Amino acid sequence: MPLHIHTPLISSRPLTLRTGKEVWLKLDALQPVGSFKLRGIGAACEAHAAAGKTRFVSSSGGNAGIAVAYAGRRLGIPVTVVVPETATAHARRLIEQEGATLIVHGASWQEANERAQSLLDAHTAFLHPFDDPLLWAGHASLIDEVVREGLRFDAVVVAVGGGGLLSGVVEGLRRQGLADVPVIAVETHGADSLAQSMHAGRRVTLDAISSVATSLGAKQVCAQAFELTRSHDIRSHVVSDRAALAACLQFLQDHRLLVEPACGAALAALYEADSTVLASFQAPLVVVCGGATAPYEQINAWHANAPA
Known part of the structure; x- marks a missing residue:
């Protein structure tokens, strides 16, 4: 038996009603350690x-x-x-x-x-x-589980820090014959090394991490993640700390599950009223990657003090 567990795959009624899309959640926040890691x-x-x-x-x-x-x-x-x-x-x-x-x-x-x-x-x-082929192959099992359950999805929404989860998701899509499925790579401002790298056409090293989403706090994404932006349909999206934190709090209310700001970044792509990154998709799969490092009191305090 592997050390990780097969996590639930659920349809999100609140996010479906909010977005007008059939939103599916892969709840890797329920791993024994609280995250997909x-x-x-x-x-x-x-x-x-x-x-x-x-x-x-x-x-x-x-x-x-x-x-x-x-x-x-x-x-x-x-x-x-x-x-x-x-x-x-x-x-x-x-x-x-x-x-x-x-x-x-x-x-x-x-x-x-x-x-x-x-x-x-x-x-x-x-x-x-995050930078190890053994990790990417292990993370790819997330997509394997979704496909075995028979779900048809047209995009995957994933938070990006160092790029290990992104690399695993793309590996999983490819080994399941889904190489044409786009990935929405979401980061927060101040931890957006992938977005800046894609814009510059080369791997960029951030001077510092200024986001509260410290789990996204790699100043440079791994080479594998950056190279995948050249060979897979990866669409970058960057949200504010406040949007990520608000998504954490709303997700807790909607699904009784607390996640940290890094995961909230991915959820913010759906909770933000003016977000258009998913406009062309009808059945997005959201990786609820979790995170166990920030308790509710900290998330609430961050949100109360985040710039509007």
Whole structure:
């Protein structure tokens, strides 16, 4: 049995009525760690364990670290997770709750990643939070599950941080014979490295992450995600922090499920009254990727203070 679970696929009546489209939700927020990350990270951890690795090290803004810590505990392998100073106190508690050793280092994920790399040896496997073919193949199982349930959808809406989920979704579409299905790649302003890269025609490195959606806080998307924009129909969409946070709160009211701002970004593409990014589609599939690093009180406080 894989470490991740087969998550529910539901039709969203509130979003269907709001948009006039048949909106479907893949609820990966219900994974044991609260996010989709367990799909790819669980698969990668199992592969490394089978290859004889006896320790896992990861760098993370939060959710990937929680997933590695969970996988290590389930597999009986010790884990060290390095997070940047921007990682929330809640995320840090969840990583330690799984029994992992937590190190806080650097102002961004890049600095945390450099520290994590310094901890590696021959017996240790490094679990990258988004840039690893093992992860993409694991994340692709999300599309496999949707197709096995017989759903016909004409677009996939996905939040983008480092690009691991995007890469997995496209891999899943291609291996299911759905390479013509567009992907709507949603980011927040201040964490929009993919959007800026697509505009520039090259991978752009952001000077800093200024969005509250810290789970989208990779200053540069992985090369695979950027290259896919050249070979797949990927349409970039950027929303404000306030829109992402408002989507989190409305989604909680509509579906009794709390997600963090990174996931709220994808939902905002449907909740925003003036959004036209989905105008040409009738049956979008939204990846509710979840996120466990921001409790309700934090999301509500962010929303109350977000610029209009």
